[in-house]
Amino acid sequence: MKYLEEFRDPEVARLYLEQLQAAVTRPWKIMEVCGGQTHAIMQYGIQELIPDKLTLLHGPGCPVCVTPLEQIDKAIAIAGQPDVIFTTFGDMLRVPGSEKDLFSVKADGGDVRVVYSPLDAVRIATDNPDKEVVFFAVGFETTAPANAMAVKQAAALGLANFSQIVAQVLVPPALEAILTAPGNQVQGFLAAGHVCTVMGYHEYEPIAARYKVPIVVTGFEPLDILEGILLVVRQLEAGRHEVENQYRRSVRRTGNEPAQDMIKAVYRVVPRQWRGIGEIPRSGLGLQAAYTAYDAEVKFQLGSIRTREPEVCISGEVLQGWKKPTDCPAFGKECTPDTPLGATMVSNEGTCAAYYRYMDPS
Numbered sequence: 622m623k624y625l626e627e628f629r630d631p632e633v634a635r636l637y638l639e640q641l642q643a644a645v646t647r648p649w650k651i652m653e654v655c656g657g658q659t660h661a662i663m664q665y666g667i668q669e670l671i672p673d674k675l676t677l678l679h680g681p682g683c684p685v686c687v688t689p690l691e692q693i694d695k696a697i698a699i700a701g702q703p704d705v706i707f708t709t710f711g712d713m714l715r716v717p718g719s720e721k722d723l724f725s726v727k728a729d730g731g732d733v734r735v736v737y738s739p740l741d742a743v744r745i746a747t748d749n750p751d752k753e754v755v756f757f758a759v760g761f762e763t764t765a766p767a768n769a770m771a772v773k774q775a776a777a778l779g780l781a782n783f784s785q786i787v788a789q790v791l792v793p794p795a796l797e798a799i800l801t802a803p804g805n806q807v808q809g810f811l812a813a814g815h816v817c818t819v820m821g822y823h824e825y826e827p828i829a830a831r832y833k834v835p836i837v838v839t840g841f842e843p844l845d846i847l848e849g850i851l852l853v854v855r856q857l858e859a860g861r862h863e864v865e866n867q868y869r870r871s872v873r874r875t876g877n878e879p880a881q882d883m884i885k886a887v888y889r890v891v892p893r894q895w896r897g898i899g900e901i902p903r904s905g906l907g908l909q910a911a912y913t914a915y916d917a918e919v920k921f922q923l924g925s926i927r928t929r930e931p932e933v934c935i936s937g938e939v940l941q942g943w944k945k946p947t948d949c950p951a952f953g954k955e956c957t958p959d960t961p962l963g964a965t966m967v968s969n970e971g972t973c974a975a976y977y978r979y980m981d982p983s
């Protein structure tokens with residue numbers, strides 16, 4: 622298990638914890654942005670290991686969780702139409718829409734297929750010229766290059782029967798929305814390593830300077846997270862607010878420029894609704910005008926859709942670090958991974974699912 626065990630070494634973890642104990646003199650609240658980091662924190666009991674003065678707040682970095690309800694409902698409406706093959710990543714099937722989910726559409730006879738790559742959807746469109754093939758393009762900057770490549774490839778093949786519902790979201794505007802929200806408690810961020818692998822971290826530098834908040838690009842293994850927390854704490858204690866890179870084995874300041882070029886060639890920056898949070902300016906991607914023919918929302922002309930969230934669900938507050946899943950009255954009762962009421966209980970990266978899976982019931 623080379624390249625994995627060295628990031629889970631208990632002796633090194635003990636050293637980081639000793640250094641943290643020595644560094645912390647005051648209470649601090651740090652948000653891990655990515656749902657993958659939230660799961661690692663819960664799985665390895667990191668909140669229990671770090672000094673009591675440190676509180677970890679869980680951020681909005683679960684792409685399935687923040688996909689707007691209106692686009693889920695549109696996906697469900699399109700997937701239920703005859704002569705449509707609807708393709709998506711597995712996590713999206715059980716995300717509740719206003720009335721039902723994509724899994725119910727499939728159970729009712731809809732042709733809903735799980736794919737592992739957006740290029741699989743292009744292949745399905747090539748193999749089924751008499752069907753409309755729609756791909757649900759969700760995710761952060763991490764998934765955007767491959768999703769953009771699928772559009773490019775469909776265009777190169779001259780496919781008229783391929784389109785995307787584009788629900789891509791961008792991390793930096795969400796960080797600004799959190800920092801400017803009334804009652805914000807976040808004093809430092811662990812930024813998501815995989816997003817920065819694509820985009821680099823230069824976009825975070827003006828945010829760290831403007832809001833005087835340390836941002837440390839952090840990986841996903843336990844030692845990554847402990848070192849990320851230590852670097853944030855050292856900055857907070859010293860009154861510094863810089864961007865540091867803990868995830869040096871993957872991330873460069875400028876990121877992966879060819880991947881960024883692919884995103885820019887196909888998508889443009891648009892305002893985007895975040896489920897449970899609301900609209901954040903310049904926080905999403907939509908198709909460039911040259912690729913409108915691949916926009917499923919234009920092709921299927923659904924207009925706007927009336928949406929309805931379950932009243933009990935507080936996932937918006939959970940996603941912004943204001944509340945913990947255990948503050949929700951439905952947690953572990955009406956709402957479980959088998960009967961999810963909100964998206965944060967569905968996804969592998971959802972905070973409610975992480976709490977349900979790893980929290981000590983006592």
Ligand code: SF4
Nearest residue numbers: 934935949956963973
């Ligand atoms: S436990 Fe369920 S209902 Fe409560 S916030 Fe989480 S997803 Fe929503």
